[in-house]
Amino acid sequence: MADEFAKGLAILSGAGMAWLTLAGWYRTPSFEGDGVQLIAPVELSSPTVYDQIGIALMDVMAWFAVMGALTFWVVIPAVEQAREAYAERAD
Numbered sequence: 001m002a003d004e005f006a007k008g009l010a011i012l013s014g015a016g017m018a019w020l021t022l023a024g025w026y027r028t029p030s031f032e033g034d035g036v037q038l039i040a041p042v043e044l045s046s047p048t049v050y051d052q053i054g055i056a057l058m059d060v061m062a063w064f065a066v067m068g069a070l071t072f073w074v075v076i077p078a079v080e081q082a083r084e085a086y087a088e089r090a091d
Helices: 002-026 049-090
Strands: none
Touching: 002 049
């Protein structure tokens, strides 16, 4: 079980850091602003292809961090316990 925890933590940390970096670039209008850093809407007048990729990747990384961690911390251990219970029941 320790390897599932480590994998989930690595996914959460890596994807979270990627989201944090991209959100800092695209969702922070000013560091002296009114306190909406990292959650402000993206305001680009004419985004380039790289900006569009970064904005899309930002959303992907947020969901990957949450779903990846939940997969390794909840889903995989639950499936393993269900398999063990099914094997004991079959005996």
